[in-house]
Amino acid sequence: MNILLNDLLLLFISVLFLIFEEIDVSTTTALLCAIILAATSYLYSDKRWTSLLRLCYLILTVWNRAFFYTLPLLFYNAPLWKQKELNIPCVLLYLLPMIFHLNFHYLGFDLLWLLAMLFSLLLKQQTLSQQQLEQDYKKQRDTSRELAMILSEKNKNLLIQQEQEVRIATLNERNRIAREIHDNVGHLLSSALLQIGAIQAIFTQEELQEPLTNLRSTISTSMDSIR
Template sequence: MSVLIDKLILLVGCFILYISNFNDIAGVYYLLGAISLTCFVSYFAYRRESFILILIFLVSSFIFPKFCFYFPLIIYDLYAYRHKILSFAGIIVFINFATDITPLTLTMLLLFSSISVLLQYKSEHLYQLHMDFKKLRDTSTEYNLLLRSKNKDLIEKQDYEIHLATLKERNRIAREIHDNVGHVLSRSLLQLGAIMATNKDKNMSKPLTALKDTLASAMNNIRDSVHDLHEDSIDLCASIQALLDDFKTYHTDFDYDMSENLPRNIKYCLIAITKEALSNLNKHSNASKLTIHLREHPGFYQLLIEDNGSNIKLNSNGIGLENMKDRVDNVNGTFRINTENGFKIFVSIPKTNYGGK
């Protein structure tokens, strides 16, 4: 838009300069020709067609000297393109025309030509500022998106660390209860049993029996609570990664995308299958690469274990494979094996209708 305004200003100035020197109908044709050429030059900007049009303008100015009154328009484009040959040709044409006009007209043309250079410089500068602004805006947007992504990753990492710390604390509490309270209750039950064995007073038999039942019930509750805390403290991702850490001679890839609140029986099932698969790999495979994918989908959990082994001897009646299949069947899942291009184990467990809690 800035270029069009600049050319309109120059066009009006050149036309006024022309009619101040000549008053003929030919001026209309020169005006239309100048408008057409400068518009097409702008349309084909920086393409071969634009240079051809400038050359046509220069040739026309040489053949029809009055066309040189619109020379500031072509200078505007020549300064933009910095084309040395066309610029030299333009200087020759202008010198040829300058010998046939009055000093005042020559001065006005030189003034308009200088103004066209300044206008082109101004437009270039504004365009460059606009491009720099767009680049800065795009860079700022990119950095903002990157910063948001980093913040999101940081928050997820912090949430995972908090979750892991919570699980460790649950495990510690379960261990403390088992080692302290559990042992105290066990000792109390043994002592109470000894007292009941040596008791001679029949009136104390019922109270002692009731006390023993109470302590036994407390012991069972403590045992259940410890088991629940311990089972809830298992982190599936950390457990699988710990298993993989023992396979340092293999190139391992672990892809994990699961929520934190998984049912405990699903955790145990996936961990047990992974243990059995890694054991089979270590014993029977010549693989060098191992990949484990654990993903949660809207309707099911998925486990994929694959290696690049070649000496595959599948025994469908093997105890290990049978155990894995039984574990998956217990949670109403699907267990599949594929031996093309390595050994693969596919496990799919629906999120509903599985056994246990």
């Protein structure tokens, strides 16, 4: 949106220059050609064709002063910066037509034209800086989202790992308790069964056999439950 506003502003400046020229076919043609050529910078990605058209337009600026006054608009859309460094050959190429139109009679207009070119250069730098800031913001935003996704995935894995560790610890504790019951209580019950068997062998009275048999059966049932 800012690029379009800058183009409209520079177009307005070019129109102001042309107002002081004699309005004829050449001024109208120069204005229309400048608008069309500026639009091709956004519509076509092939830089060879756009560069060739711009070169033809620069030749026309030498031939006609009306084309010369519309250069600030095309200057804004030219590749003025290369990897954050000013493209000096490109700038000199767009300033070259001024040599052919330098005239004391038009000195005021030439100075205003030079100021318009400088203004176009500053607008271009501001636009590129803003685009760079937007790219950095988008890159930082994407990086933050990626980090958030990674952290979320790590937290999820940690929760799963924690649940597994709790489950393993529970099973280990359960096995330990079962082993202790089997080794300790089971051993005591086995010893009790042996002692009851010994008592039954020693004391053969009938009135003791039935209680001892019931006791032996109860202990055996307890052994089975423990197992």
